[in-house]
Amino acid sequence: MRRAHTVDQVRAAEAALMAKLPEGTLMQRAATGLAVAISNFIGFTYGARVVLLIGSGDNGGDALYAGTHLARRGAEVTAVLLSDKYHREGLAALLKAGGRVADGGGASADGQPAAARAIAVADVVVDGIVGIGGRPGLKPEALAAVKLAEEHQVPIIAVDIPSGVDVDTGETPAEHVKAALTVTFGTHKICHLIDPAAAACGPVHLVEIGLDLPPAPVESLQDPDIRALYPTPTGESDKYSRGVLGLMAGSTQYPGAAVIATSGALAGPIGMLRYVGPDPVAEAVRAQHPEVVAGEGRVQAWAIGSGLGDELDVDKIRELLDAEEPVLLDADGLKALDDSGDRANVLITPHAGELARLLGVERHEVEAERLKHARQAAERFDVTVLLKGSTTVIAAPDGQIRVNTNAGAWLATAGAGDVLAGLTGAFLAGGLTPIDAAAVGAYLHAAAANLASRGGPITAMQVSAHVAEATRQVLLEE
Numbered sequence: 001m002r003r004a005h006t007v008d009q010v011r012a013a014e015a016a017l018m019a020k021l022p023e024g025t026l027m028q029r030a031a032t033g034l035a036v037a038i039s040n041f042i043g044f045t046y047g048a049r050v051v052l053l054i055g056s057g058d059n060g061g062d063a064l065y066a067g068t069h070l071a072r073r074g075a076e077v078t079a080v081l082l083s084d085k086y087h088r089e090g091l092a093a094l095l096k097a098g099g100r101v102a103d104g105g106g107a108s109a110d111g112q113p114a115a116a117r118a119i120a121v122a123d124v125v126v127d128g129i130v131g132i133g134g135r136p137g138l139k140p141e142a143l144a145a146v147k148l149a150e151e152h153q154v155p156i157i158a159v160d161i162p163s164g165v166d167v168d169t170g171e172t173p174a175e176h177v178k179a180a181l182t183v184t185f186g187t188h189k190i191c192h193l194i195d196p197a198a199a200a201c202g203p204v205h206l207v208e209i210g211l212d213l214p215p216a217p218v219e220s221l222q223d224p225d226i227r228a229l230y231p232t233p234t235g236e237s238d239k240y241s242r243g244v245l246g247l248m249a250g251s252t253q254y255p256g257a258a259v260i261a262t263s264g265a266l267a268g269p270i271g272m273l274r275y276v277g278p279d280p281v282a283e284a285v286r287a288q289h290p291e292v293v294a295g296e297g298r299v300q301a302w303a304i305g306s307g308l309g310d311e312l313d314v315d316k317i318r319e320l321l322d323a324e325e326p327v328l329l330d331a332d333g334l335k336a337l338d339d340s341g342d343r344a345n346v347l348i349t350p351h352a353g354e355l356a357r358l359l360g361v362e363r364h365e366v367e368a369e370r371l372k373h374a375r376q377a378a379e380r381f382d383v384t385v386l387l388k389g390s391t392t393v394i395a396a397p398d399g400q401i402r403v404n405t406n407a408g409a410w411l412a413t414a415g416a417g418d419v420l421a422g423l424t425g426a427f428l429a430g431g432l433t434p435i436d437a438a439a440v441g442a443y444l445h446a447a448a449a450n451l452a453s454r455g456g457p458i459t460a461m462q463v464s465a466h467v468a469e470a471t472r473q474v475l476l477e478e
């Protein structure tokens with residue numbers, strides 16, 4: 001499990017730990033881990049050219065002490081001070097180890113400010129501008145230094161967070177660093193998991209510093225968590241006890257959606273699938289998937305909505321929403337959602353455009369503030385929300401958040417959402433709660449896509465065809 005905590009939680013845990021340790025211990029732990037990560041990233045230390053962008057807080061202190069370690073091992077370390085306020089002891093240590101300070105203003109022999117020259121030829125720039133104390137955006141001097149690194153294609157390693165992003169929401173309302181690697185301390189922060197900020201982090205490397213943390217408001221499940229949650233059949237299982245899913249998807253307008261959602265559902269943990277829809281569509285489904293039973297009957301959960309188009313029986317869907325069995329509501333089916341009734345067993349799977357319509361806002365607003373809007377919808381409709389996109393945000397009505405970050409961009413292909421609806425519906429039918437079904441479904445969907453893609457284009461049917469192998473890898477790995 002990857003866990004992300006809020007800034008306030010991190011600060012409280014840090015204060016509790018600092019009270020027990022000699023002064024400066026935590027920063028030394030952070031800086032040592034950071035120095036190792038920088039060395040590993042560059043691939044060598046002796047002679048490496050490292051520029052540190054130093055802001056006014058402890059984030060700059062981390063960078064200065066990491067630079068000190070590197071300078072002691074023969075790196076050419078240059079600090080660029082972006083503010084009159086900076087970590088004095090950190091800079092003194094760096095200078096003592098042979099590092100230097102480059103002035104942003106004063107021109108050197110070739111007429112360029114020394115800072116600009118150092119950045120242009122650096123192997124790596126370290127972003128110690130701001131950490132968890134930062135507000136979104138970059139001040140002009142910081143922005144200029146960051147732009148220069150980008151212009152010269154010098155990779156930036158972010159200390160704790162890419163400066164300029166909103167740490168607790170993952171929003172990026174202003175200019176920010178785009179890191180090749182982020183080295184964080186103690187726990188993940190929310191911006192490491194939620195787009196668009198997550199995309200600005202690059203890979204995130206966590207350095208343990210010994211914080212004792214409360215339960216995390218945002219979690220991201222990994223292989224062992226999926227293994228623990230998966231409803232694996234036992235010797236006692238039969239096709240009914242494994243779960244039967246009712247699927248209401250596809251239409252004469254979009255028959256393919258029914259076939260694709262079926263392929264997703266059959267790749268899940270269920271023992272049987274009942275398809276409910278127009279006869280010609282049911283025929284198409286059975287032609288591809290002869291194991292499917294057509295027509296209504298007893299089910300443990302419903303997946304409703306993918307590709308229904310205009311052929312939407314709103315009354316019927318509302319009846320099922322009001323019934324006891326859990327319901328996954330996707331795509332066109334979302335038009336039947338209203339904010340009345342007990343919906344604790346309902347999971348909705350909108351993309352940003354569909355969530356925008358539900359909330360009466362613009363799509364770009366949802367994309368910019370994904371966490372906020374997923375939470376809002378969960379609260380307002382009393383449902384669990386799985387918001388699709390490059391990172392999938394799952395919000396439960398009780399405030400729990402899960403994020404799935406393992407999807408590659410090749411998954412953005414027509415019909416991939418239908419596969420997800422079928423597959424995730426199958427986990428509801430297999431007995432998982434809406435939030436667990438959503439997390440396991442999204443994870444295995446993305447893992448299957450990665451297996452199918454291996455860096456190249458894929459179709460939705462190829463995604464479902466790889467779910468079994470992705471599942472096997474997760475279940476058998478130890």
Ligand SMILES: NC(=O)C1=CN([C@@H]2O[C@H](COP(=O)(O)OP(=O)(O)OC[C@H]3O[C@@H](n4cnc5c(N)ncnc54)[C@H](O)[C@@H]3O)[C@@H](O)[C@H]2O)[C@@H](O)CC1
Nearest residue numbers: 014026027030057058059130131132133134135137139160
């Ligand atoms: N909290 C922890 O558990 C630990 C924190 N450490 C480091 O300390 C950092 C937090 O240090 P601080 O609390 O000093 O905060 P920061 O280093 O994030 O700096 C905050 C300062 O920057 C200024 N500032 C805010 N937004 C700005 C912006 N957009 N542009 C320019 N200046 C801005 C503020 O006025 C404030 O003085 C962490 O991110 C981490 O790097 C580590 O040393 C180890 C442990």
Ligand SMILES: Nc1ncnc2c1ncn2[C@@H]1O[C@H](COP(=O)(O)OP(=O)(O)O)[C@@H](O)[C@H]1O
Nearest residue numbers: 388389390407408409411412414415416417418
């Ligand atoms: N940039 C991206 N990177 C990774 N996954 C993505 C990206 N964009 C979309 N996805 C995923 O691809 C799927 C697309 O679903 P959806 O938008 O419903 O498409 P469709 O309706 O064509 O099936 C979802 O699982 C979504 O999370």
Ligand SMILES: [K+]
Nearest residue numbers: 127130159161
């Ligand atoms: K930073």
